[in-house]
Amino acid sequence: MRLCLATLWILACLPILAPAADDSTRPRPVAADPELLARLGSTATARAAGPGLPEAELYRESRDARKSGLAVATTGAGACLVVLVGWSDHPADATAHPNAAYQQMMFSVGTHPTGSLNDYYLENSHGLYQVQGLVSGWHTASAPYASFDPASYVEVRSMIAAVLTQLDPVIDYSLYDNDGPDGVPHSYDDDGLVDALFFVHAGPGREQTGDSRDIWSHSWAFSTPLATADGVALKRYTVEPEELADGSQITVGVFAHEYGHVLGLPDLYDTDYSSSGVGEWCLMGSGSWGRRPGDPAGSSPSHLNAWCKAQLGWVAPVAVVADLPGVTVPPAETDPAAYRIFRGGVATGDEYFLVENRQPLGFDAALTRRQVDAGLLRAAGLVIYHIDETATGNSDEKRRLVDVVEASPWIRAPGDWFEHLDGPRDVALQLQLDEHNRGDNGDAWPGWSAVSADTTDWSGPRDRDRFADDTIPPATDNVCDPTGIALENIAPSGQDVTLDFVLGAKRAPRVAADKSLAWNFESGTDGWLFCRSYVHHDAGLAGSCSGDGGLWFGTVDPEFECNPGYGNDWFDFTWTTVGVSAGAAITLRHRYDIEPDYDFAYVEGRCAGDPAAPWVEIAALTGASSCVTDTWEIPSSLIGACDNAYGFAVLDLRLRLDTDGGWSAEDGNFCGIGWWVDEVILDGEFATSAEETPGAGLVARLLPASPNPFNPATVLKYCVPNGAREVGLAVFDQRGRQVRDLEAQTAAGWHERVWDGSDDAGRMVPSGVYFARFAADGSAFVEKLALLK
Structure with missing residues (x-):
């Protein structure tokens, strides 16, 4: 008789999984420990984690499974198979890490000091889902550790296949194929694949040590299902280490993150480490490394965010289809409460804002590592996510699948600001709020406008209590069109948050008394808006034009020089709303260096207040030019199409640089900027006195x-x-x-x-x-x- 419990560790935690598509080409590494990033930096860490965009294919799989009705069932109890393995030349410390300790860490209820994996998923699912299993002793692989390269995902996969084949005589794999509705393993309604396989190896993980002799925790799959003698096959698996870098027993965070993949969730951190993605606001970001004061890393992973819980059926967001004043949002840690809002109150679609209330309760008591480790105020409040389900992950800073809209961005100067999660983090500087981080207490709403003298903490009242098209950050969509939504009067009320959801807000046009508007950008941007692009305002740079201040389009370093033929992929723009009358013209003092007939700088306009209105070309530029002054008349057809009852047109004016990603610079002298706009003048801007038109220039x-x-x-x-x-x-x-x-x-x-x-x-x-x-x-x-x- 073959045994299920032999000289290995087996954990029964079977989720009910749909058959996975062939994902053999893309391993999915867990997010690096913050301390590893501090030692190596983002570039070296990304190189150590390995190539590829691991979240993209997994998201497509889980999305397609939901659409086809084959989504993971995430209610009730499940079981999984976890194999704990050491080697003769790389043994586990079975004395320091006995199986009873792992049993408690994985499957206990309310008894593990920092919370078990079972506790974590019970809390996140609000009691709908639990994880169960068994633990046996350690197993020694027949081949030595030196027989494969731990830094090669392909060789690690081959090693795992050999170990699982070695264990076939002592494990009945059919007990772990139980994804059908009858609850009976390996019955007629199951798919013939082991549902969830966890491979736990001796030693620490490279995601903490950075050592190429260690294995980086990840999830992946065999290119061809691995047949067994039990009538089922092995397909997908995840890999976790025995211990932390200091030799103590591994904590629950990595297991929780990899189990999220088992349930079909994608990575939500930025896998190339050029930003932090959602940071520590989600387990599938960097939240797997959370800890309470004095506890080890990963012992208190952050909750899954509202988007992840909605994918698993644990939260049903309320769609805001009409104004909702006076809404009270309870903590997400104790109540399955979330709200969804977008343009016009539309309740469906791929792009929308998702809102939940996060408080330092339960596993979220560790929000965030920066706050906990520095002894600062814990993060708490309303978290706003910008969702775009046409994206496949969080590696594209301009279009993320799930993006945290921060309540307290760092504002360098008017029109020049950044969000802390949106750039590469220098761990040595993360306590300074003028640097990037993985999450701080200013991310949640209401936010702060003031900062302490040493820039390590926010100070004063939480006065950033409104999110709309005209706030920073703005409530615009991913192509920077206004959505017309607003979240007003956001305020904490104990552990709850209260706010008003408003639909239909509109941006008002600029109106000048002298029938002319001019922007020289020497002191600020004065009404020009920036959204998810690389347009920057610089008050001290002349861009070879006279005077200081201007807008530059291109790389983040305006002094960068490159050889002719330098390639890039820019789609950068800024815009403002104005009222104009017939005969209006726009003048630019500017210079540019872009590839002739392939890359272009555009001046465009459209009727304001209607995101569906097409942009109309006013001017198109290509090639290279020194600082020049150009004037173009705004087409009368555009003004006529946008005319109102008082004889003038309200327009959005846009400056846009669009490159094809191939050859770019014409002469190599100015490609670090691409396009420099030193001054903008608008003549024929509508103006009148209050006697001529009541309320001219007034806004609601x-x-x-x-x-x-x-x-x-x-x-x-x-x-x-x-x-x-x-x-x-x-x-x-x-x-x-x-x-x-x-x-x-x-x-x-x-x-x-x-x-x-x-x-x-x-x-x-x-x-x-x-x-x-x-x-x-x-x-x-x-x-x-x-x-x-």
């Missing part, structure tokens, strides 16, 4: 109520912009029901209304929290009211 606004809290009445001041057709001001209760229509005036200009605490029937409402909502042609603003009695 609702000021905070005064007094507030109040009893018996409060005053609401609001501004109606010129040309507004639909205007409304009303009071709502906490359930979103209208209490009182305050009958807003529709004439352009500032107005005020008094609310005396009564409803539309004249009855006095009870004390409590209410919301005033002002709307003008789709723009909407909400203010919280507190009625005291």
Whole structure:
């Protein structure tokens, strides 16, 4: 009789997996330990982890499985097969790391000091899913450790195949094929593949040591399923180490991350380490290395984020299809609560914003490593993710699958800012908030505007309590078009977070009294917007034009020089919204160095406020030029198409550099910039006095109520912009029901209304929290009211 428990460690934690597509060409390494990044740097770490984009194919597999109805079942209890292996010339420390310790770390409930793998998935699934298994002793491979190269994923895979074949006489692999609905292993409804195979090797992992003699933890698959004598085959597997770099027993973090792959989740860290992806805000990012104060690395991995939980069916995000004032979001660690919002209240589609409330509870008590290790305030608050499911991972900084929208970006100068997760991290400098990191307490909303004198911590009030198209970062889509959504009045309330979801906000145009607008960029960008591109503002560089300050398009180093034929792949742009009248013209003082007839700099315009409106070419430039001044008239057809009732057109103006990724520089003298824009002048810009057009230059606004809290009445001041057709001001209760229509005036200009605490029937409402909502042609603003009695 063949035994399931022999001289090896076997863990039963079988998820119900759909057949995987052939993923034999792309191993998926776990994210590097932060301390390894500190020693090696991002480039050397990426080289040590190995080539490829490991998240792309896995995401396609899991996405296609969901669409075909073959998605992983993630409720109930499962089991997996884990093999613990040492070598005669590289043995495990079985005395220091007995099987009983692993049994508790993997499968106990509420007894492991820092939490088990079973505890982790029970907490993340809100009790829907648990991991079970058994542990036996260590097994010694027949071939020596020296017989393969631990730094080669291909040779490691061949070694694993040989070990599993060696164990075939003592393991009944059919017990671990149980992905059918009847719950009986290796029955008629199972797929004939071992569902989850974990291979645990003696020694530490290269993701911590950086030593080429160690194996980097990863998940992969055999190119052809490995047949066994039990009527089932082995396909996918994951690899984990016995111990940490200091010789202590491995913690649960790497297991939790690799088990996420077993469940079909992709990597959400940046696999080339040029940025941090989602950082430590998710297990599938760098969250596998979380720890509470005094505990070892990886002992408290971060929660899966709301996107991952939604893929597994553990969270059903609420789609915001209409304004939702006064929403209370409980902690994600204790409640399956998340919200989804995008342009026009659309509830489907590949791109959207996803919102959850993260608090330092349970396994999330370790948010984030930077905060924990430095003894700083733990990260807590509303986390906003920008989701784009047309992307396959987080290695493209301009289009990520899951991106954290940070509440507290670092602002160098007006128009020049960055988010901390969006660049290569220097661990030695990560305590400085003017450097990149893997996550800090300023990522969650509401954020901070002020920073401590030594730049190690945020300070002052959490005043960044609004996310919209005109905030930094903006609520634009991945091609930088406004979405019109806004999250207003974001505020902590104990462990909850309250906010207002608003649909239909619009950006107002610039209007100048002298019928002309000019930007020399010497002190700031003054209304020009930047989104997910390499357009930068530099106030001190002249770009060979007279005067200081300008915009440059290209690499992040404006002094970089290259040989003719230098290649790149730029798609960089910036834009602003203006009102123009017939005959308007735009003038640029600029210089450029781009490949003739292949790469182009464009000046473009379109009707503002409509993301579906096409961009119209005003000018196209190619080749090379010293600093010159060019003027182009804005096409009358464009102005006519965007004309409004007052005889002027509201346009988005865009400057864009587009290169094909091949040959680029014409003469090699200026390709570090590609295109330098020193000054922009707009002539024929619409302007008029308030007497000519009521409310010209005004934008829709609702000021905070005064007094507030109040009893018996409060005053609401609001501004109606010129040309507004639909205007409304009303009071709502906490359930979103209208209490009182305050009958807003529709004439352009500032107005005020008094609310005396009564409803539309004249009855006095009870004390409590209410919301005033002002709307003008789709723009909407909400203010919280507190009625005291």
